[in-house]
Amino acid sequence: MTPQPTPARIVEPNGEVRVGWFDRPFVYPNLQDARPQHALAGLHGGPFQGLEKRFRRWRLKQWQYGSVVTDSTLFACAVVDVGYLGSAFAYVVNRHTGERFEWAAKQPLSQRVAVAQSSIKGTSRFERRNWGHIDIHNHPDNHQRVVSVRLHGELGAVPKPPLRVELRIFDDPQHIQPIVVVEQSAPKLWLYTHKSYGLLVEGSLQCGTIQQRLQCGDGLAGFDYNRGYRQRRTWWNWAAASGRTNDGTIVGFNLTAHRPWTTQGSQRNTPPDAADCGFWLDGTLTKLSRVDFAYNPDSLLEPWHIFDADGLVDLHFAPEGKRSEHTHAGIVTSLFHQPYGHFTGTLSARAGRKVTLENVYGVTEQHYALW
Template structure:
């Protein structure tokens, strides 16, 4: 099976030399240490303060699966713009409730550059999102006319997140931290109706760094109960591609770092929120550990073309079937397990 060497997570990502520490970490980096990063341009000259400010990007995402709803919440800061969305997808009738925010130049929103401690928020009372990270534990507040929540995400005892830093482009880097299959505590209301959380599962994504000007990725995510227990899955291609990847499988909290995967699907220009195009994806690894098919049930799409800034975003909700083999050789069968995929291009 695939084996990956890991290292103890540093307190600060940027070393005294001004360079980031690369690789997989066993734990959470407390501080990125952005002020210490020696950022250079493509001619190896120190980058301007302007470039260092505007080239740093970050985003956070939480997904929540309950017996009735899939909830997705995102907050992104690309320096020029802050954007966010929140949706509730009703599983049985495929109804989608959503809200979006867009703010210029860090006006009306904030984010934290620490995956261990900090606050991110956008909007005002009655129409806001808030991500709070307290010693690595994630909390979420949703306060919108149709969706309200105050929840915390709780990993199993001793369960490790996937935490990774890789070189990006000529002189950048990306830190990514994700954890799926987490228990949920708190309260959730959709259209003023309380939703039980005793069977709910969640996952989070913290990603930040000096990414490529033109960035794209394909992504898959699951937090679900299967025959062998609670599983989490994160698969991606794009962004973290230089010598390491962010592919990981959790089973009852035990982390299994996986090898690279391929995403095969037909990209359709006509996708809309109500038309997934009956999208079918194949997601697999060359060593056979991952062999999945994903059938989309709903697509949430968003296209923004500001000439210098662009975003072509599609997130799909659908069903996974196939097999996963962990690093101990144990095989797990998935039959129509609910989860997410994403196809995204950004110029930022």
């Protein structure tokens, strides 16, 4: 598989949507100019096209996620806008003690919620009074992402300290080839994805007894940007991690499967190179068309096995805990489970390089959404 040169836009003036794997991020992923299929699509071009445009905006699902792993800590945060509802979360895991602190908030109609319109510039932000804010700034000039988090602590039966995070993530495409894909999840429904794992990071993280100041190389980061139109009912499994092998190789992976976990079957009807699936060895990407997840969906803290048909990926995941969040907000339902723990196994590049992972820390995910 070879990536295509990235054009100026995803949606051409004639309405054509460019689908596939691309070598660089789109400066402006203009999927809002597409004509997706939805319940009010027939109103386009008529006297009620304003209503159609507003409904189309509500059907646009987008988020930006970041994570950092050190020898002692896992940190993750996200800003999410699904049109009808905005949300954000952050959590910190002390890898030595197993202690976890988490924050989550929602905003009806995505008020005071913004996801950057580009994966390489602009700011994703969630803010709520008496809760705090999460900012993810994307800087195109120096290929950096600055994560700034200020979240309040809580008193009570289960006290929670405040969270203060200032991180600078280095994501230069000259040093690491990102996964950049446009895929068609269903007829007239398109998704843009930009992801990188195994990124260098520096900064600080403060949460109770966790007081970390990271020099470049003390931890590794991951970045995940999604923007597009999804089916009303959506399932996926996901696994991601950043770490080092015993010989010092920096590894990262982003592995996905989009189908109900209660059945076996093919991934979405999209070209194999357009799947948002792959792994990195010292910044070099091996692109994958699909992987399989073998696990017990009714008992997520049992072991997982993640593999592909070509033998390039063979990973076992041992969960240590999980973050879960269930949302039932009228027309929106989300059943989200994100176990965290250790990956062991092998990653084999097509060029012949093979590495062994021992206790690389990361996450898996089971997510069902009706949105």
